[in-house]
Amino acid sequence: MKLLVGLGNPGPKYETTRHNAGFLVLDLLAEDAKLAWDEGAQGRFGGDIAKGSILGESCVLLKPMTYMNRSGRSVTEVMRFFKIDIRDVVVIHDDIDVPAGKVKARDGGSHGGHNGIRSIIDESGQSEFHRIKLGFGRPPEKWDPADWLLSQMTNEELLAIQSEMLKEVYDRLKHIFLRKAS
Numbered sequence: 001m002k003l004l005v006g007l008g009n010p011g012p013k014y015e016t017t018r019h020n021a022g023f024l025v026l027d028l029l030a031e032d033a034k035l036a037w038d039e040g041a042q043g044r045f046g047g048d049i050a051k052g053s054i055l056g057e058s059c060v061l062l063k064p065m066t067y068m069n070r071s072g073r074s075v076t077e078v079m080r081f082f083k084i085d086i087r088d089v090v091v092i093h094d095d096i097d098v099p100a101g102k103v104k105a106r107d108g109g110s111h112g113g114h115n116g117i118r119s120i121i122d123e124s125g126q127s128e129f130h131r132i133k134l135g136f137g138r139p140p141e142k143w144d145p146a147d148w149l150l151s152q153m154t155n156e157e158l159l160a161i162q163s164e165m166l167k168e169v170y171d172r173l174k175h176i177f178l179r180k181a182s
Helices: 018-032 039-045 068-082 115-124 145-149 155-181
Strands: 002-006 047-054 057-064 089-095 103-107 130-135
Touching: 002 018, 002 068, 018 047, 018 057, 018 089, 018 130, 018 145, 018 155, 039 047, 039 068, 047 068, 057 068, 068 089, 068 115, 089 115, 089 155, 103 155, 130 155
Parallel strands: 002 057, 002 089, 089 130
Antiparallel strands: 047 057, 103 130
């Protein structure tokens, strides 16, 4: 079983911010697979979960509702409950060091300044999970990176997530699932 985690912040204020790209992609994956979100799981796991098959793999999808900086609490609760190894965790998140509209994958490593990734590493004590990074590029001149990430996406960015970037996420997931199976 795989755990697919989309990082973001709860509430309408953050819904279409760059920092919520992980939530948006997870919603699209769940919609494609016709999976229903169990919002009642928030009390037990600190997040919304959905269970089903993605690309032929049994998966639990998780959107931590603990806010970005505390995502690790929710992730580790779900890992414990479903007995999921850290190497079967895939975290989908925004990244300003990846060019806008691009998707990159990475296995393990440091948090790279991303507070959601930092929280998962701190709570689990491990960093050997997969990351799928959704690129937004560096902020425009004179923009604070945090303000840039917490600002609303443009229509072009939203469309890119729903089309090209989602296709790339599926390609990265296929590669991760195939590698683990061999």
